[in-house]
Amino acid sequence: MKKLKLALVGCGYLSEIVAGALDRYLPEYELVGVLGRNFEKTEAFAKKYNCKACSSIEELLSLNPDYTAEAASVESVKNYGEKILKGGSNFVVLSIGAFADSDFYEQMKGVARENEKKIYIASGAVGGFDVLRTAALMSPITASIGSQKSAKSLKNTPLYEEDLLNVKGKKEVFSGTTKEAIKILPTHVNVAVATALASAGPENTKMNIDVVEDFVGDEFKIEIQGEEVSTDINIYSKTSKIAGWSVVAVLRNIVSPVVF
Ligand SMILES: NC(=O)C1=CN([C@@H]2O[C@H](COP(=O)(O)OP(=O)(O)OC[C@H]3O[C@@H](n4cnc5c(N)ncnc54)[C@H](OP(=O)(O)O)[C@@H]3O)[C@@H](O)[C@H]2O)C=CC1
Numbered sequence: 279m280k281k282l283k284l285a286l287v288g289c290g291y292l293s294e295i296v297a298g299a300l301d302r303y304l305p306e307y308e309l310v311g312v313l314g315r316n317f318e319k320t321e322a323f324a325k326k327y328n329c330k331a332c333s334s335i336e337e338l339l340s341l342n343p344d345y346t347a348e349a350a351s352v353e354s355v356k357n358y359g360e361k362i363l364k365g366g367s368n369f370v371v372l373s374i375g376a377f378a379d380s381d382f383y384e385q386m387k388g389v390a391r392e393n394e395k396k397i398y399i400a401s402g403a404v405g406g407f408d409v410l411r412t413a414a415l416m417s418p419i420t421a422s423i424g425s426q427k428s429a430k431s432l433k434n435t436p437l438y439e440e441d442l443l444n445v446k447g448k449k450e451v452f453s454g455t456t457k458e459a460i461k462i463l464p465t466h467v468n469v470a471v472a473t474a475l476a477s478a479g480p481e482n483t484k485m486n487i488d489v490v491e492d493f494v495g496d497e498f499k500i501e502i503q504g505e506e507v508s509t510d511i512n513i514y515s516k517t518s519k520i521a522g523w524s525v526v527a528v529l530r531n532i533v534s535p536v537v538f
């Protein structure tokens with residue numbers, strides 16, 4: 279059986295999950311290469327998973343991947359997205375926040391179409407995009423996503439204040455649109471932009487973030503209200519591993535006789 283070639287952008291926590299799942303869950307694929315920022319880390323990853331360490335997107339694309347899965351950063355999607363599609367690879371994306379920029383999103387859709395390639399938006403740390411997309415087809419909808427986090431998880435972000443470590447009960451630290459949220463928190467609310475793209479759009483989907491006392495992990499509550507359909511989806515995850523596994527699920531769907 280000829281295997282599909284898979285390339286990875288990013289060699290961190292979530293790419294490790296994807297690479298580690300290949301033998302057991304994705305036998306139809308062979309990992310051909312990985313692109314990171316720090317070359318030593320990239321080489322160590324490539325050695326562990328028996329693929330080529332690349333130091334540029336051009337080098338990665340010279341391996342002719344059929345699929346490139348990104349678990350790196352919003353910036354990497356913006357910098358490499360078009361090249362990946364034009365280079366003949368489909369693109370599986372986790373840093374979906376890049377698509378809160380509607381000009382960029384439209385541009386990427388156009389490039390995918392022209393090159394007969396697909397962009398796959400992984401469900402990441404949330405889900406339920408099927409019902410969101412279906413409901414949005416049936417009538418105008420309102421959509422929101424609420425997030426509960428620990429104070430610690432916001433360290434090194436503009437929302438962090440020392441006092442949050444002593445919060446009692448919960449405290450709202452952000453309220454706005456998902457488009458505003460991803461500008462402030464490019465590494466924390468990709469889920470919110472994905473939810474918005476599947477429902478009311480990044481400018482119309484509301485988001486609020488609460489810091490909760492003694493909280494571990496992430497909890498998201500997605501709510502939509504249409505004329506006929508309403509949903510309320512809660513997803514709790516202790517760690518962000520679910521996001522890496524959601525890429526594995528996308529890659530399995532691609533080769534499966536049954537598509538969800
Ligand atoms: N949609 C979702 O539900 C979720 C999305 N995410 C997003 O997934 C991404 C990966 O998360 P995670 O694995 O935990 O992060 P890590 O920090 O563990 O790994 C990120 C990796 O990407 C590399 N990288 C970052 N920018 C670039 C770039 N421009 N070019 C090449 N390599 C780059 C980093 O290199 P270096 O080490 O040198 O910096 C690192 O190897 C993040 O953007 C995160 O926000 C995360 C969780 C959930």
Ligand SMILES: O=C([O-])CC(=O)C(=O)O
Pocket residue numbers: 402403464465466467468469470496517518
């Ligand atoms: O907080 C989470 O687990 C989700 C996340 O990182 C993101 O959406 O970028």
